[in-house]
Amino acid sequence: MSIAKTDDGVNLHYEITGSGTPIIFVHEFAGDMRSWEGQVRHFGRWYSCVTFNARGYPPSDVPADPNMYSQARAVEDVIAVMDHAGIDRAHIVGLSMGGFAVLHLGLSYPDRAMSLCVAGAGYGAEPGRKTLFQKESETTAAFLSANSMEAFAAKYSVGPARLPFKASDPRGFAEFQQQLAEHSALGLANTQLGVQRLRPSLYDLKDDLSKLTVPTLILNGDVDTSCLEPGLMLKAAIPSAALSVVPNCGHTINLEAADEFNRIVGEFIVQAESGRWPVRRSTNRSDTITGMVL
Template structure:
């Protein structure tokens, strides 16, 4: 069931289940539907919430450039509106980067973090000139008139494992076809230049890292780097999955997440409830 958070911009989100809050954040090519398998499974024991970030799906567009702090402010508005004091958060790729930013000013609102198939900085392996070229290569086809639907077949190849099923490929295609070009272009630029390297060592909340074994965009070796930077964090590798393990291997993904959440479930809470 979709609900809407009024404000600027208006944010849409899917909310299913009853219990302590568990919030899912999609990646740059996704939307709330990417978390259907997780909402269906975890709604038995949690109030599951999957948002559409600003500029995505049923959420409103926005004017001007994008900053990751904008996403964080939207997320804070959302949990405040739902009377959530502390939530469990799960973010994939861009969604995980949003949570890294959210942590910097909202640590006390986080019961646990699950960060999936993400990176923390391009600056460690691309200089400013290379980052500019990286952005231009990804923006050029769209600026020349192509749509995400046109580019979807090649994008999907880069996202999935070699043995990915056709049904999963179809889900990803449908997700990509719903992206608004302008939002995508702005997000690519901000995501490439955003850097949270200095923050990771300060994380003190429980952190679970999940990576697809066949992820070509953010390989498991990157997950190991992050694990070494976040004291006490755990790293799990999902076999037969690429950049989207929650979609390619939902059962394996859910098993890892369930085991992690079982240790910290009651750390989440609502205001006014004990």
């Protein structure tokens, strides 16, 4: 395991598996680098797979100050790992919190991304739900501060969008739940307060998204209802975006539907590398229903 030091002095632990074109995997709030094992075992056959633990997730450092956590900092941390590993450009894949980081990286550092896979991203982004999401982030942080990680894992892991995972793969779900219980309560609380609570709504980024031309895949499970509408918005806003929805699947797409996730992402990466991934032109849009003017 290697260590990348950020410009604000935080040590981030990362691993590289395989060789070839690099793929960076950015984990969700309830996961860590271990969450990508199914992807590393698959893509490590042909690519150089990079996984890392975000700040707040041991063995990466856990800053005590919540002000050291933010959406912008999450992007800079991905760049720090890439720089330390000597990676100029990579395919970048993120789930949920990691998906937000990947999308923001594409906006801030488009020259560093060969492609962007934004999976399960949308919580709190819907118009009119930002205040509720912020309150829930504060409640989650308070619960983490007052209870054990075991109690938090037992409660947080059974949200509606995670129940399909529990139903379809009880053993895999139990492993996910156990790994969540091993996280740092301080790190998760600060991540909720600094990253989740304060990140901008995706809907406020439409103008910036309309200029994004990096090949982009929006990937959601159809049971993950909080991400479906934002996913459609992202598809419409980003000229280089395609949308894929996995049936009967919840939030943890890469775990509960690993084979399908790997297939979709693998085909996307091949198309992005071929240089034939399409970018929609404004002429592709029409004010008519059929697109035909008689």
